[in-house]
Amino acid sequence: MNKKTRARKLREVILQSLAMCPEGAEVALSAGVDSTSVLIALTVMKKKPTAASFRIRGAHSSDFLTAQETARQLDVPFRAVELDERRLRADATALIGSFGIRKKTAVECVWPFMQLREGFDAPALVTGSCADGYFGISKKAMIHYRDEVEKLNDFRGELFADRSYAQTDTLAEMFYPIPTFVPYRDPALMNLFWDASWDELNRPKQKQTIRDAFPELGELPEVSKGRHTNLQLGDSGIAAAFEDELESPIKFYNATARAATRAPVLIIGQAPNQGGDPRKPLTGVAGDRLANLAGITRWRYLRRTERKNLLHYWPGKKGKGDAFPATEAKTAAAELAPLLVGRRVLFAGRAVANSFRQTSKEYCRWFWSPSLRCRHATIPHPSGIVRWWNEEKNREHAAAFLRDALSDEGEKR
Numbered sequence: 001m002n003k004k005t006r007a008r009k010l011r012e013v014i015l016q017s018l019a020m021c022p023e024g025a026e027v028a029l030s031a032g033v034d035s036t037s038v039l040i041a042l043t044v045m046k047k048k049p050t051a052a053s054f055r056i057r058g059a060h061s062s063d064f065l066t067a068q069e070t071a072r073q074l075d076v077p078f079r080a081v082e083l084d085e086r087r088l089r090a091d092a093t094a095l096i097g098s099f100g101i102r103k104k105t106a107v108e109c110v111w112p113f114m115q116l117r118e119g120f121d122a123p124a125l126v127t128g129s130c131a132d133g134y135f136g137i138s139k140k141a142m143i144h145y146r147d148e149v150e151k152l153n154d155f156r157g158e159l160f161a162d163r164s165y166a167q168t169d170t171l172a173e174m175f176y177p178i179p180t181f182v183p184y185r186d187p188a189l190m191n192l193f194w195d196a197s198w199d200e201l202n203r204p205k206q207k208q209t210i211r212d213a214f215p216e217l218g219e220l221p222e223v224s225k226g227r228h229t230n231l232q233l234g235d236s237g238i239a240a241a242f243e244d245e246l247e248s249p250i251k252f253y254n255a256t257a258r259a260a261t262r263a264p265v266l267i268i269g270q271a272p273n274q275g276g277d278p279r280k281p282l283t284g285v286a287g288d289r290l291a292n293l294a295g296i297t298r299w300r301y302l303r304r305t306e307r308k309n310l311l312h313y314w315p316g317k318k319g320k321g322d323a324f325p326a327t328e329a330k331t332a333a334a335e336l337a338p339l340l341v342g343r344r345v346l347f348a349g350r351a352v353a354n355s356f357r358q359t360s361k362e363y364c365r366w367f368w369s370p371s372l373r374c375r376h377a378t379i380p381h382p383s384g385i386v387r388w389w390n391e392e393k394n395r396e397h398a399a400a401f402l403r404d405a406l407s408d409e410g411e412k413r
Contacts, residue, residue, distance in 0.1 A: 003200060006192055007212035013192070014041050014213070017183035018126070025181065026050045026079070026122035028113070031066035033207050034128030037214040038183060042126065043074055044216075050122060054081035054112045056237035063236050070220055081116050085241040090341070091115075092246070094373040096256045097263060097342030099170050104253055108242055110167050110174075117174055118370045124179045129166040131184040131210065133159040134193040135201050146198045153194060160190060173375070174368040264306045265405055266340065269348040270324055270381070271311035282307040282348065286382040293395070294402035304406045308336065310355055321385050329355040340374040344405065349381035363388065364401035377401070 001009075018041055027039045029051040042049040053067035064080075071078035091114055092107055101107050132138060136145055136152050145151040159165050172180045193201070193209075201209050211217050246252045269286070272278045282290070283302070291301035310332040315323040333355040340356075344366075347353040353360065358369055358376060366377050379398060380386040388394050 001192070001196070003209070003212065006196070007209055009192055010189070010209060011041075011213040013186050013188050014038065014183045015045060017186045018042060018045060018047070018181060021047060021126060021181050022123040022179075023048045024050065024122055025124035025126050026052050026120065027126045028116065028128075029053045029067040029071065029078075030128075031063045031070075032128065033210045033214075033217055034131035034184060035067075036070055036128070036217060036220065037210050038126055038128045039070070039074065039076065040214050040216045041183070043076065049126070050077040050079065052079040052081055052116060054083050054116060054236075056085055056241050057082045059235070059237035061236050073220060079119070081112070081119070083112055083115055083238070083241075085237075085245055087115075088241060088245040089252075091373070092242075092252070093256055094342040096253065098344060098368070098373070098375040099173070101167075101170065102253065102257050104242075104250065106167055106170075107253065108238055110170055112238065113171055113174060114370075117368070120175070120178065122178075124181060125171070125175050126181045126183070127168075127171070128184060129168055129171075129182050130160075131207070133165065134184075134189065135207050135209075136198050137202065137206060149195055149197050152198060156190065156193065160185075173366055176365075176367060263343060264304050265344050265346060266306045266308070267346045267348060268336070268352050269307070269309045270329070270352055271309050271322065272314050273322070273383070274314050274317075276314065278309070278312045280307075281309040282382070286348070289382045289384065290379075290402060293399045294406040295399070296406060301406065308339075310336070310352060321381075321383070324351050326351075326355070330357075333357075337372060340372045340376070343374050345372075345374050345376040346405070347376060347378045349386075350378055351381075353378045363394075364398050377405070 014037065018038070021042065025042065025047065027035060027042065027049050029035045029039060030053060039049060039051060051067065051071040053064050055061035055064040068078055068080070088111070091111055095101050095107055095110055095114065099110075101110060133156055136142065136155060141152070141155055145155040163169050168180075168182050168185060201207070205211060267282055267290070269282050272281065273284070276284060282305075287301060287307070288298060291298050294301065296304070310329045311325075315325055317323065329351070337356065347356070347358065350359075353376070356369075356372060356376075358367070358372070358378075360367060360378055363378055363380055366375050368375055379402075380388045389398075
């Protein structure tokens with residue numbers, strides 16, 4: 001495939017990948033050609049995008065300033081996200097504990113999006129992530145794979161076989177139910193780049209194929225002359241902030257990861273049932289039901305979970321179920337909230353989730369809460385009174401979810 005054809009097809013694939021993107025989506029913009037090309041594609045499609053970029057509070061970041069200028073030249077609304085490094089230790093702990101992120105670079109790259117998510121009100125997030133993988137411009141690729149096409153092919157194949165490449169799976173979950181679009185992850189692109197040599201793709205300039213596909217980049221001088229720099233490096237101040245705030249990042253990551261591996265899933269119920277022991281929440285019939293669904297013994301269920309109720313007394317009957325005083329429950333939830341940071345949390349019933357101000361129409365689906373700083377999911381109240389349990393497909397769905405959440409692998413994540 002010649003360079004002109006590859007560039008033309010690349011543009012077609014990127015535009016097609018963004019066809020379902022809603023108007024007003026926000027692009028995580030840097031000074032690089034990847035995110036800028038995505039922003040250009042959305043403007044060409046008249047999708048009325050917005051852009052956001054981040055930097056450490058008050059830092060002079062050329063990446064941030066270039067993104068800001070790019071948005072101005074393209075007449076796109078721009079949102080500046082000033083990263084608060086004082087939160088870094090707590091945020092990193094929450095990321096490692098909730099998502100099981102273990103690599104230093106991954107934590108540094110995801111952390112800015114954690115704060116980007118907090119003020120996010122666009123209908124979708126769009127990133128230029130994953131483009132690097134086709135071009136072989138990482139340090140590892142430059143040393144080991146640059147000179148042989150077959151090795152470069154193997155390198156690409158290994159990268160894109162990993163669904164967590166560039167942390168796209170983590171970001172998708174962090175922003176859910178807001179959709180995320182990563183057009184450079186489109187499977188059709190692998191065929192375009194397969195068997196292409198390093199020089200074909202990166203001469204005369206780095207990522208020349210993207211530059212040829214989006215000639216509009218040439219009208220943005222600062223972007224057109226830029227070279228690849230990892231998100232957390234350069235003068236963004238992110239990597240430096242991690243060094244300053246954590247003193248010894250590697251020791252911090254290792255210690256936090258070990259603690260997260262040992263941390264059980266936290267299950268929060270409403271209240272003891274009539275005659276139930278308030279000191280042993282979710283260990284009776286409800287606990288046995290959850291253990292059976294997860295396919296584990298009662299002993300393993302007790303080992304892999306920590307269990308709490310919002311109320312420490314039985315509040316009495318109401319209709320077919322038990323009463324649940326909402327005001328008192330919300331007060332109890334506020335007191336429990338610090339325990340949720342960096343944890344995987346199961347709310348046993350929508351009433352419990354609502355007490356923490358978390359609402360979802362979906363059962364058995366992980367969400368990220370910017371306010372609680374944890375991953376959480378809601379399961380139907382395990383007493384069985386909820387009609388949702390009556391359908392076999394729902395029971396099978398809950399069983400698969402709980403098997404994963406309470407498995408050994410779930411503990412390790």
